[in-house]
Every structure is written in structure tokens, then in C-alpha cells.
Amino acid sequence: MAPPPLGVNGIEISELGEGSDHGREQNCGGEEAMKRLEKLRICDGDEVGISEELITDNDRRQDDEVLALEAIYQDNIVILDHQEGLRSFQIFVHCEVPDGITVSAKFHSAGTSNIKGMQTEAEVASSSSYDEGFLYSFKVTYLPPIILTIVLPKSYPSHHSPYFTISTQWLDKSRILSLCAMLDTIWRDQPGQEVVFQWTEWLHGSALSHLGFAEEVALWGPNDNMVLTDYRAISENVVPERVIPFLMGYNEKKCHEAFLSNIHQCLICFSEYLGSEFIKLPCQHIFCSNCMETYSKMHVKEGSVTKLSCPTSKCGAHVPPVVLKRLLGDQDYERWESLLLQRTLDSMSDVVYCPRCETACLEDSKTNDAQCSKCLFSFCTLCNDRRHVGEKCMDAEARLRILQERMQPGGARTNEQLRKEKELINELLSVKEALKDAKQCPSCKMAISRTEGCNKMVCSNCDQFFCYKCNKAIDGYDHFRQECELFPSEEINRWEAQMNARQVVAQVRAELFAGHANHPCPNCGQRNAKEGNNNHLFCWACQTHYCALCHKVVRRSSEHFSRKGCKQHTSDP
Structure with a gap:
């Protein structure tokens, strides 16, 4: 079976839980909302005195309204189980924030430690100090939905408004009550009419501006500590320390889902x-x-x-x-x-390999000894032989000479010993041949050869810079100001031999007219002076033709200097 396709950062599409947000929020708040709506309905007694004919007409109008709401809001509406024959449902209203919105919270000094840990979860848009604490703010593109839970009584829409609750996890109860009051006003303005669609659209487009959140959502307010008992407002203990991670997590997940569902261009194949x-x-x-x-x-x-x-x-x-x-x-x-x-x-200069089992070992740089952690063999890191304390180790030349002498006929050695000694001789000969025209990196000991250029070398294996002349590890160019020369004499002579008379004249001209040599070469950066009014320049350093006006390389003079291109002759310096 083929593996599922990758999403952002390697997350599978099946792991996104698409459509599961509404189910979780319904499980968390739906039961509590229905309990409160039942209490409101019992206390109201709205069905008293309603004729059967009117109830039948209301039932037909309710059925049409619910069908229309399902067609409009689709995944954002959840039909609940009928309670005593009454229709009930939840609508998840997403507030409209097309350009994103800033969320801010004020913290007192006692809460400072809690917010520091949150700064790694999202970029902080701003953080300002105040006398009574500090303001923490960040920007989001998506806000969690406002959940509107509704039960339609038999007297709706002819006589009675729908029973409803509003619940969120990021608004305090006083602000939810303000929304409830606005829904009551909308019903009073058009009694006897279906209003659920008007309620939903008002929450979607005007709830934030009604609460004063047109440009910024403030997670604190003057009425946060008021004791309010309206059953229609469902809100948990809204404190910034809990709400901020919740808002950040929700926004991150919705941005992720939006990325998955949109079309993007690959930066490699441009498909x-x-x-x-x-x-x-x-x-x-x-x-x-x-x-x-x-x-x-x-x-x-x-x-x-x-x-x-x-x-x-x-x-x-x-x-x-x-x-x-x-x-x-x-x-x-x-x-x-x-x-x-x-x-x-x-790339680690203190790592060597055991000559017996080839296990990586740490070298003691003072004694040039190491011990294998696997086979416990103690050996000299210079000659790969047994550790010889107090004795000077032979160099590679001496070891090669001894091995070659031991290969003469007459020695009492097994075939395996002969095979290992031949391999070691071949290795030493290869190293000797490679080092004729190369130097070893002072960090990882890789052989590196210089074909041309300066004495500053970089190892392709461990990225260590070193001087090719003295074989010292370096950093920058300070070494060549105090100890070794940057360019060897043979490299300077070769470069001077390539300089033709035209280049020499151009170089002298650039130095004499330094005030007018304001035209850097687009290839090497060397500045050159114009000859008269001609804008067609020739770099004396890299021999590149370019234009003095646009500083672009000139491939063909007739194409570049034309009616549609640059002017070849101008009086500018």
C-alpha cells in the first residue's frame, strides 16, 4: 500500500481531523446549552393558548427555515436531537476578519512569568510596558467560532422568538450578554418573522465591531468581574493565560488547513x-x-x-x-x-578508528594514544600499532620501509598477516603519492591539492580554512598579514604574464582618472574610466565588456547600443 501524501512539515492529511472541531465543541458545550434552554422554556410556558392550526403553520415555516440554513451554512450547522418534538440545532458562526486582527491582553507583574513561555509559540507583534503591568499582543487570521445554540418553540415565528444560548471560549460573559441583547433587539424589530438567518449574519459580520473589536480584540474589559446570571451567556473562566494559547493553537491549525486546500507553486519545478x-x-x-x-x-x-x-x-x-x-x-x-x-x-579532529575492528575512538591529543571501547585494543594513533609508552613513534616513511623489508621472502607469517601488511603498504604508498602535490587538512587530515589561486584553502569535508603554505588552521586573512603571503610568487608571475598592453594602459588610466572611474565592472567590481564619450567600457581586470550607463554586460555592441537600448556616446563622465 502506498504511503499517504505528505502535508505541511510531514503531517498526514488523515491526521488533520478535518471537521472535528465542531464535534468537539458540540460535546463540550451542547449538553450545557440544552440544559439551560430547557430551563428557559419551562419558565416561559410559550405554548399556552396557541391553536393547532397556528402550530401547524409554524411547524411548516420552521421546517423551511432549517432546510435553508442547512443549505447556506452546510458544515457549520449541526442538527441536534429533537427535545419533546422541538427542533434544535447549533450554528458555528465565524467572525469575519479578512485582513487578520490583533489580540492583546494586559498582564500585571505577577503574571509576567506565565507569558514568557508563550512567546516561543508565535511571533509577538508588540510588547509595551505600562505602570500596572504590560501589554502582550499578537496577530491572528482566524478566530474561534461563536456557537449559537437554538431551540425553536411551537409558537415561533408567529408569537415567540427562538430560545438561544451563545457560548465561546475566548469572550467573557459580559460581552456575550451584549450579543444576546442585540439578538433580542433584532427580534423586536421584526416580530412574527424568521430571524435565525439575520442573527447569524449579524454575528458573522458585526459582532466584533459591536463589541469595539474592529481593529483589536482586547482580552480584558471594565465588566470582567461583574456577577451575571443570564442563562443564555455561556462562558468559562476566561483568563489570558488560558485564552492566548488557545487562540494561537486554533489560528495555527486553521492556517494549516487553509494551506492544504489552496494552490501553491513549487520553488523547484514551478508547477x-x-x-x-x-x-x-x-x-x-x-x-x-x-x-x-x-x-x-x-x-x-x-x-x-x-x-x-x-x-x-x-x-x-x-x-x-x-x-x-x-x-x-x-x-x-x-x-x-x-x-x-x-x-x-x-570532521572531528580527535576521532580515530580502531585498526582491528574499525570502531570510532577518541584520541588523547597529548599522548597520541586511544583505546577501543569495543575490543579494548590500546593503540598508537600515529602508526596504528600497539601502544608504545615512552618510545618515539616512527613516521610514515620509516614504517613503510620496515613493512617493505618484512615482505621479503623467508618470513614466518600467516597468509592473513601477509594480506593485512600488503593492504597497509598500499595505503601508505597511496598517502605518500597523494601528499606529493597536496597538503592534509589540519582538522580531518583529508588530502587537498591547490591548482591555482591564493594560499587560503577550505576543506570540502569539514569546511576548515587553512594556509596551504604552512598548513595551519586559520580564520579570515589576518594570518597572511603577519606570517605567510596570500599569493605565491609563481601565481603572481603567471597573472602578470597574462596582462596584455591594453590592460596595463586601462589600469593606468583608471588610476590617473580616479575621480572619473565611477563605473564598476558588473563581473569583478573593478572600477574603470570612460574613454571620451564612449559608454562601451572594457574592464582591464577581467576583460569584460559592459555599458557605463546601465552597468550590464555587453554581448553584442550593435544590439545593446541601439534605438531601444542605451546610447553609446554621451557627455557624462
């Missing part, structure tokens, strides 16, 4: 797919799963696991292991782990 076909890395760059799979397997196959990072240029963020495990499969993932471990060990 467009649904977000469910993408991988989003911690750096927020996105790539389709096919490109990331090919990219990851290519690096693992070639062994360049240290370069397996975000494909975006100059990003360098690592690909999480959980994503690689899904992209590579078990076999390639195990190879990636072993290669990464090997590269890490190779």
Missing part, C-alpha cells in the same frame, strides 16, 4: 499543486513532495548528506529528520543516518 502535495520546511520555504523526494535521494546517493538542506539559495536551513524519513524510505534513511554520522566523525 502548481494543492498544499497537501507540498512540504513546508521550518524556514517556511515550500516545495512539492516529488521534487523534495528526488532532491533528498540524490544527495543520499551521492553521499553529500551535509549539503542536504533547504534547496533555496542562501537559506541553508536543515530538512527535519521526520520529513526525510517519509521522503527517503527505510533503506535510504538508514544510509542517510550512517553517512551523516560518518561525516560528523570525520
Whole structure:
């Protein structure tokens, strides 16, 4: 069976729990809402004096209204079980915040420690100090829904309004009561008419502005501590320490779901797919799963696991292991782990390998000794022979000479001993041959050869900078100001031999007219001066043709300097 498609950060689509928010909120608040609505209905006694004919007409109108609401709100409406023959349902009203909205909460000094831990969960838009504490604010794109639970009495809509409750997990009871009062006003303005749709649309588009939240949702208010007993307002103990993580988590999940359902463009193949076909890395760059799979397997196959990072240029963020495990499969993932471990060990200057079982060991840099943790063999890290305390270790040249003498006929050694000695001789000869025209990296001992250029070298295995002349580890160019020269004399002579007379003249001209040499070469950055009014410049350093006006490389003079292009002759310096 094929694995399920990857979502953002390697999350499966099946793990999103799509459509489960309403079910959880219904289980949490639906039972409490129905209990309160039952109490309101019993206390009101609205069916008294209603004729059967009117009840039948109301039932027909209610049925039409509920069908219309289901068609309009679809997944955002949940039909509840009939209570004593009465229709009941919940509508999840999402407040309209098209451009996002700022949520803020005021904390006193005693609550400062609680909020510090939350700052890692989302970006803090602003944090300002006040006399009575501080203001913590952040921005969200989605707010949790306002849950409108409704029971339609038999006298609705002819005589009585629907029984309802409003519940949220992020508004205090005083603000919910303000919403309840507004719904009562809407009913009074049009008695005898169906009002559930008007209620829902008003909560969707006007609830935030009615509460004074048009630009910012404040999680505190002047009436937070009032004792209110209206059964229609259902609110938990709304404290910022609980509400802020809830709002952040809800917003993050909804943004994730929106990403999965929208079309995006891959930054590698530039094809467009649904977000469910993408991988989003911690750096927020996105790539389709096919490109990331090919990219990851290519690096693992070639062994360049240290370069397996975000494909975006100059990003360098690592690909999480959980994503690689899904992209590579078990076999390639195990190879990636072993290669990464090997590269890490190779980059450590104090790690050597046991000559018997090839287990990684830590070297004592003072004595050049090590002991294998697996076979307990103590050996010298210079010659890979038994540890010889107090004796000077032979160099590679002397060890090669002794081994070659031991290979002469007449020695009493087993075939296995002869095979190991031949392998060691071949290894020493290879190292000797490689070091004729190369230097060993002072960190990982990899042989590196310089073909041309300066004496500042970088190891491709461990990224260590070192001087090719003295073989010292360096950082920057200070070493070449005090000890060694940056360019060897033969490299300077070779460069001077390549300089033709035209380049020399151009260099002298650029130095003489330094005030007019304000035209840097787009290739090497060297500044050059114009010859008269001609804008066609020739860089004396890298021999690149370019334009003095737009500073672009000139491939063909007739195409660049034309009616639609730049002017070849101007009086500017």
C-alpha cells in the first residue's frame, strides 16, 4: 500500500481531523446549552393558548427555515436531537476578519512569568510596558467560532422568538450578554418573522465591531468581574493565560488547513499543486513532495548528506529528520543516518578508528594514544600499532620501509598477516603519492591539492580554512598579514604574464582618472574610466565588456547600443 501524501512539515492529511472541531465543541458545550434552554422554556410556558392550526403553520415555516440554513451554512450547522418534538440545532458562526486582527491582553507583574513561555509559540507583534503591568499582543487570521445554540418553540415565528444560548471560549460573559441583547433587539424589530438567518449574519459580520473589536480584540474589559446570571451567556473562566494559547493553537491549525486546500507553486519545478502535495520546511520555504523526494535521494546517493538542506539559495536551513524519513524510505534513511554520522566523525579532529575492528575512538591529543571501547585494543594513533609508552613513534616513511623489508621472502607469517601488511603498504604508498602535490587538512587530515589561486584553502569535508603554505588552521586573512603571503610568487608571475598592453594602459588610466572611474565592472567590481564619450567600457581586470550607463554586460555592441537600448556616446563622465 502506498504511503499517504505528505502535508505541511510531514503531517498526514488523515491526521488533520478535518471537521472535528465542531464535534468537539458540540460535546463540550451542547449538553450545557440544552440544559439551560430547557430551563428557559419551562419558565416561559410559550405554548399556552396557541391553536393547532397556528402550530401547524409554524411547524411548516420552521421546517423551511432549517432546510435553508442547512443549505447556506452546510458544515457549520449541526442538527441536534429533537427535545419533546422541538427542533434544535447549533450554528458555528465565524467572525469575519479578512485582513487578520490583533489580540492583546494586559498582564500585571505577577503574571509576567506565565507569558514568557508563550512567546516561543508565535511571533509577538508588540510588547509595551505600562505602570500596572504590560501589554502582550499578537496577530491572528482566524478566530474561534461563536456557537449559537437554538431551540425553536411551537409558537415561533408567529408569537415567540427562538430560545438561544451563545457560548465561546475566548469572550467573557459580559460581552456575550451584549450579543444576546442585540439578538433580542433584532427580534423586536421584526416580530412574527424568521430571524435565525439575520442573527447569524449579524454575528458573522458585526459582532466584533459591536463589541469595539474592529481593529483589536482586547482580552480584558471594565465588566470582567461583574456577577451575571443570564442563562443564555455561556462562558468559562476566561483568563489570558488560558485564552492566548488557545487562540494561537486554533489560528495555527486553521492556517494549516487553509494551506492544504489552496494552490501553491513549487520553488523547484514551478508547477502548481494543492498544499497537501507540498512540504513546508521550518524556514517556511515550500516545495512539492516529488521534487523534495528526488532532491533528498540524490544527495543520499551521492553521499553529500551535509549539503542536504533547504534547496533555496542562501537559506541553508536543515530538512527535519521526520520529513526525510517519509521522503527517503527505510533503506535510504538508514544510509542517510550512517553517512551523516560518518561525516560528523570525520570532521572531528580527535576521532580515530580502531585498526582491528574499525570502531570510532577518541584520541588523547597529548599522548597520541586511544583505546577501543569495543575490543579494548590500546593503540598508537600515529602508526596504528600497539601502544608504545615512552618510545618515539616512527613516521610514515620509516614504517613503510620496515613493512617493505618484512615482505621479503623467508618470513614466518600467516597468509592473513601477509594480506593485512600488503593492504597497509598500499595505503601508505597511496598517502605518500597523494601528499606529493597536496597538503592534509589540519582538522580531518583529508588530502587537498591547490591548482591555482591564493594560499587560503577550505576543506570540502569539514569546511576548515587553512594556509596551504604552512598548513595551519586559520580564520579570515589576518594570518597572511603577519606570517605567510596570500599569493605565491609563481601565481603572481603567471597573472602578470597574462596582462596584455591594453590592460596595463586601462589600469593606468583608471588610476590617473580616479575621480572619473565611477563605473564598476558588473563581473569583478573593478572600477574603470570612460574613454571620451564612449559608454562601451572594457574592464582591464577581467576583460569584460559592459555599458557605463546601465552597468550590464555587453554581448553584442550593435544590439545593446541601439534605438531601444542605451546610447553609446554621451557627455557624462
